[in-house]
Amino acid sequence: MHIFISVDIEGVAGVNEGLQGQRGNPEYEVARRLMTEEANAAIRGAFAGGADTVTVADSHGPMRNMIVDQLDPRARVVSGRARPLSMIEGIRADHAGAVLIGYHAAADNFGVLAHTISGLAFRRIEVNGVRAGEPTLFAGHAAEIGVPLLAVSGDDRLEAEIAEQFPAARSITVKRCISAIASESLSPDEAREKIEQDVCEAVQTAADTEVKAPCTPPxxxxxxxxxxxxxxxxxxxxxxxxxxxxxxxxxxxxxxxxxxxxxxxxxxxxxxx
Ligand SMILES: [Zn+2]
Known part of the structure; x- marks a missing residue:
């Protein structure tokens, strides 16, 4: 069983602030390590849940944030840009499920560091009238090629979006949004334990998970x-x-x-x- 994991940074436990996602400052060096470790927790969970191959896509900003020699060596890594499928690059129709780690709420919603694709470029994106976050688009593509969204980690505002758009997916809520740049977060250790456990359970039931995108082409x-x-x-x-x-x-x-x-x-x- 092949599992695909996409990892962003804004929804990682302990990350609240734009600087933590930007190269060239000490805060980023901490945040990228937290990101790497949440990815590792998800990789461990996927293997424990029955995966025999795991592909993990580095999906924030320049898309080369995770410290590759600290990643679980069992996983294959997609990194760098510009990728035709962006945050979901590397997914294939024979994957049994997709997992999104460190994700965040959509542009024009409340949420810690909420945006869709680029906070600079887009104030709002709607697809077929639905406010689109990154899961809407990227897990939407996964669903279109037959791969179900299994689990998503991030804040409680993202959890509400996922409940509406991907009711079959499991939300792993690692922090409560207080403002655009403030949260009440689980400790990194507790967040990783929860991610590992929940991804494991979600992967175990992958075959029974409904495959449905919130928006249907065109x-x-x-x-x-x-x-x-x-x-x-x-x-x-x-x-x-x-x-x-x-x-x-x-x-x-x-x-x-x-x-x-x-x-x-x-x-x-x-x-x-
Ligand atoms: Zn993002």
Whole structure:
């Protein structure tokens, strides 16, 4: 049984603040280690639950945050950018389930460091009228190719989103959101124990887990950009419809296509900023 794990940083226990996700400062060096250890807890849980191969994708910012020589050597690692499937790159139809670790609530929701793909680029993303977070898109792609979302870790605001969009998935809540940059968090040790245990149980029942994406193609993607200039640039593409000063719309034939366009727009916004 193959299990796929995608790891972000904002939803890791003890991470609250933007600097913890940014290279070049001592806070980041601590946070990337916390991220690596939560990934290890999920990898241990997956193997204990019956996986015989585990692929883990480093999925924050530059996508090379985890300290690879401290990762469980049984796992295969996807790292670096720009990846066609971004945070879910490496998933295959023969995977038995997907697990998201260190995730966070969607742009335009409450949540610790809530955003979707890029806090700079996007103020809000909606897919078929549904407020889209990263699980909506990336676990949506997994579901589209037949892979169920098994478990997700992060804060209590993310838990509420998952309950609505992926009711079959298990939420592993490691912190309570107090503000955009404050939380009441489990200790890293307790968070890892909980992740290991819950991922193990979720993997054991993978075969019975419902496979369902919250949005079904074709996908109408509505974007509210953070700056008018980003919308100006996006609207240069022939498939993009301008819907407002900061807003555009496009239609994607599947999740992979939507992910590709959004990743491109995110890179474009960073270049323009
Ligand atoms: Zn993220």
């Amino acid at each position: 996908l109408t993607v509505d974007i509210g950009f953070g700056k008018q200039l980003f919308a100006d640039a996006a609207a240069l593409m022939p498939f993009v419809e301008r819907t407002g000063a900061l807003d555009v719309r496009f239609v994607a034939k599947n999740h992979a296509e939507a992910i590709g366009v959004l990743s491109g727009f995110s890179l474009m916004a960073s270049a323009l900023a």
